Amino acid sequence: xxxxxxxxxxxxxxxxxxxxxxxxxxxxxxxxxxxxxxxxxxxxxxxxxxxxxxxxxxxxxxxxxxxxxxxxxxxxxxxxxxxxxxxxxxxxxxxxxxxxxxxxxxxxxxxxxxxxxxxxxxxxxxxxxxxxxxxxxxxxxxxxxxxxxxxxxxxxxxxxxxxxxxxxxxxxxxxxxxxxxxxxxxxxxxxxxxxxxxxxxxxxxxxxxxxxxxxxxxxxxxxxxxxxxxxxxxxxxxxxxxxxxxxxxxxxxxxxxxxxxx
Numbered sequence: 001x002x003x004x005x006x007x008x009x010x011x012x013x014x015x016x017x018x019x020x021x022x023x024x025x026x027x028x029x030x031x032x033x034x035x036x037x038x039x040x041x042x043x044x045x046x047x048x049x050x051x052x053x054x055x056x057x058x059x060x061x062x063x064x065x066x067x068x069x070x071x072x073x074x075x076x077x078x079x080x081x082x083x084x085x086x087x088x089x090x091x092x093x094x095x096x097x098x099x100x101x102x103x104x105x106x107x108x109x110x111x112x113x114x115x116x117x118x119x120x121x122x123x124x125x126x127x128x129x130x131x132x133x134x135x136x137x138x139x140x141x142x143x144x145x146x147x148x149x150x151x152x153x154x155x156x157x158x159x160x161x162x163x164x165x166x167x168x169x170x171x172x173x174x175x176x177x178x179x180x181x182x183x184x185x186x187x188x189x190x191x192x193x194x195x196x197x198x199x200x201x202x203x204x205x206x207x208x209x210x211x212x213x214x215x216x217x218x219x220x221x222x223x224x225x226x227x228x229x230x231x232x233x234x235x236x237x238x239x240x241x242x243x244x245x246x247x248x249x250x251x252x253x254x255x256x257x258x259x260x261x262x
Contacts, residue, residue, distance in 0.1 A: 016043040018066070019050055024059040024214040026050075026111070033067025038075040039124040044098040051105040059221055060210045061109060063132060064116040070141070071125025076150065089248075096156065096248045099124065103157035106131040108229065110222045112213050116206050117141050118199060127159035130166065130192065133225070134209055138199040141184040143192065149179050155248045165232065166191050 018029040028050060030037035037043075054061070065071050082091035106113045106128065115132035121143045129135055147154050154160045154176050163172045167190040175182065187193040197205045213221065 014046045014049070016040070017046045017050065021055075021058070024057055025062065025210050026054065026058045026060070027062045027064070030063075030065040030071055033065070033069075035075075036069045036072030036120070037065045037067065037125065038072050039099075039128070040075045040078050041095050041098060044095070044102050047102045048098065048105065051102065051109065054109070054111070056110070057218075058111045059214050059216070059218060061106070061111045061113045062116055062206055062210070063106070063113065063128065065118070065125075067119075069119030069125075070115075070117040070121045071128060072120055073123030073125050073146070074156070092248055099127070099157040103127055103131040103159075107133075107158075107162075110225070112209075112221065112225060114206055114209060116202055117193075118202065120144070123147060124156055127157040127162075130159060130162045131157065133228075135193050136195040136197060136202060136205045136209075137184045137187065137193045138202055139184050139196060140199065141187065141193070141196075142181050143183075143187055144179065144181040145176055146179045148177065153248060163192075 016030065016032050018031040020027045020029075028047070030043065032038070032043070051061075078095075079092065082095060083089070085091045112134065113132040115129035115135040116137075117129050117135065118138040118141055121129055121137075121141055123144070123146060126143055126145060145154065145159075147156075160172075160176070163175070167175070171190055182190075184193060184196045188196050195205055
């Protein structure tokens with residue numbers, strides 16, 4: 001068997017991820033379990049570095065999380081630091097642009113992307129999982145979109161248009177406005193998950209997808225995924241996700257100014 005090219009550039013140092021390649025499968029694990037794999041600018045930079053330099057021979061990318069939870073969402077401490085750095089929201093816009101870039105790199109990836117989720121899947125973590133083509137979860141997986149409770153708009157990484165398309169407008173509206181948690185079985189009924197399996201069977205469920213996918217002719221797989229994405233996009237009336245960074249920055253900066261006012 002031909003030795004695959006190096007996984008990453010030799011000068012690239014990842015601080016928040018564990019990355020492993022097995023033949024045509026690239027596994028990316030969010031690897032800061034102590035704070036619940038929260039999404040920081042560093043994590044987004046690491047994800048972008050891996051996805052942007054992905055070897056063309058990769059046919060499946062698997063995204064998972066270390067520890068008890070897949071991802072507890074965005075790092076609100078970092079949001080506050082961004083506002084201190086730039087009260088106008090400029091740093092938040094940069095962060096939001098990184099988020100959109102990473103989520104699009106998962107959705108538009110030439111390989112099939114698979115989210116392997118367990119435990120809590122919250123906010124930005126929900127967005128990362130939903131950006132993947134296929135999603136499997138354990139029965140303990142729970143999902144929540146708490147942005148409104150924190151004074152944030154639902155404007156991160158193109159999450160809202162994806163949720164509207166996958167779950168439908170009526171159910172998406174209820175989940176976003178109430179911010180209530182929902183379990184793996186409800187996620188399955190909403191097509192947010194494709195499968196729910198016991199925790200000990202998660203890896204087997206991922207393998208059940210990756211095995212046949214890596215046997216597909218690479219060109220046919222790439223074109224088929226592109227067609228699926230194209231036809232899916234064609235069914236949307238509009239996708240204003242490009243405005244996410246601007247909307248997030250504007251709302252957070254305005255909320256901050258109102259809170260600081262005498």
